[in-house]
Amino acid sequence: MFHFTALPPLSLYVHLPWCVRKCPYCDFNSHEAKGVVPERAYIDALLADLEQELPAIWGRSIESVFLGGGTPSLFSPESIDRLFSQLRALLSLPARAEITMEANPGAMEAGKFAEFRAAGINRLSIGVQSFDDGMLQKLGRIHGRREAITAAERAHDAGFDELNLDLMFGLPGQTAAQALADLETAIALAPTHLSHYQLTLEPNTAFAHAPPAHLPDHDALWEIQQQCQARIAEAGYRQYEVSAYAREGHQCRHNLNYWQFGDYLGIGAGAHGKISSAQQQHILRRAKLRHPREYLEKAASPARIASEHALKRREAGFDFMLNALRLNDGFPAPLFAQHTGLPLSVVEAPLRRAEEKGLIEWTLQRIRPTELGQRFLNDLTALFLPNDKSEARARR
Numbered sequence: 475m476f477h478f479t480a481l482p483p484l485s486l487y488v489h490l491p492w493c494v495r496k497c498p499y500c501d502f503n504s505h506e507a508k509g510v511v512p513e514r515a516y517i518d519a520l521l522a523d524l525e526q527e528l529p530a531i532w533g534r535s536i537e538s539v540f541l542g543g544g545t546p547s548l549f550s551p552e553s554i555d556r557l558f559s560q561l562r563a564l565l566s567l568p569a570r571a572e573i574t575m576e577a578n579p580g581a582m583e584a585g586k587f588a589e590f591r592a593a594g595i596n597r598l599s600i601g602v603q604s605f606d607d608g609m610l611q612k613l614g615r616i617h618g619r620r621e622a623i624t625a626a627e628r629a630h631d632a633g634f635d636e637l638n639l640d641l642m643f644g645l646p647g648q649t650a651a652q653a654l655a656d657l658e659t660a661i662a663l664a665p666t667h668l669s670h671y672q673l674t675l676e677p678n679t680a681f682a683h684a685p686p687a688h689l690p691d692h693d694a695l696w697e698i699q700q701q702c703q704a705r706i707a708e709a710g711y712r713q714y715e716v717s718a719y720a721r722e723g724h725q726c727r728h729n730l731n732y733w734q735f736g737d738y739l740g741i742g743a744g745a746h747g748k749i750s751s752a753q754q755q756h757i758l759r760r761a762k763l764r765h766p767r768e769y770l771e772k773a774a775s776p777a778r779i780a781s782e783h784a785l786k787r788r789e790a791g792f793d794f795m796l797n798a799l800r801l802n803d804g805f806p807a808p809l810f811a812q813h814t815g816l817p818l819s820v821v822e823a824p825l826r827r828a829e830e831k832g833l834i835e836w837t838l839q840r841i842r843p844t845e846l847g848q849r850f851l852n853d854l855t856a857l858f859l860p861n862d863k864s865e866a867r868a869r870r
Contacts, residue, residue: 476787476815478752482736484531485538485728486565488520488557489742490546491766494580498614498680499673503744503764504544512770513553519773521560523741523762526776528564530749530758531739536565538572538728541595547577551589558594572597572636572727579617579625587632597636597726598629599669604642605659612646612686626663636724638667643698645673646686650698657702661709666724670702671717716800716851733801735794735813743769755815757785788860790814791821795858799851804834804842824857833857
């Protein structure tokens, strides 16, 4: 049984699934906008979805909101303003809440940044990926270096004090010098946060079916990563998660809530949520219908739910560790019980094995991955996989 004496922090994720063109490496639930995006109908659907979720979160405050996609900045500022007017009416959304929107560097979206800021967005995350026009072409991106630089400049001009830039490394034919050149351009644009991650060939993507030529090998990737991490640190950004770097006090609060096994409500096509209940003493994962058309048709009914699963004890322990051990500083030891409703003894055996292998440091106050554990994170988290076959089967 779970035993929650208090519930973890709660965030809201809103999925806006349309984009101009699907990138060949993207495995998110995104759909090319063919014709006019049905903004009004989709906002109506989001609100209908939310209203049905409200009984599960009565009395709880929303700590952060994240608008992901797709490309949320394709929506008009008027639609975003309408959405947030209703969110504030339906939810406890304090003025201090972090509210992030993902955006692409296209001129059309960048021109709306000031209006998004006026609508209540206070953190912008721009998907640059690279400042090299040749690399951007290989990635199937529809913007160029100039548009990316302009977008970051316009974000500052619009009053975004919290700005993240997404950058990839390990691109086709990329050298360490090219990856560092991307970083230099990004650093010069003075973001408060950098997401710097390796290009991976995810299943069911165009790149998985037809991999690009001349991807850097393992040794080259390690060299690029080491040099880039050193430059990011030198520029004053501290790595706090596998691919997240921030200036002091500017970590992404929404993503930290994920990594610390907080709760999150998910609305929109393909959105996922995780909600803990003190009354029912369970943790429920829920996913919504993926296709926008089907979601629009069923958002106001129980049929909007594509899947639902109540976590078992060992599953909750594994999910917590899968997320929390991504953090460079790990987590305070009492956080496990606070956010899972379970005693730490549930995962004591794999913790001991991880400690013996030199993958974690474990004190009464904190559990954190060692440098070796960070490098071999998959091996570390695999130690916490549920052993019981019936539990493992339930996750498939």
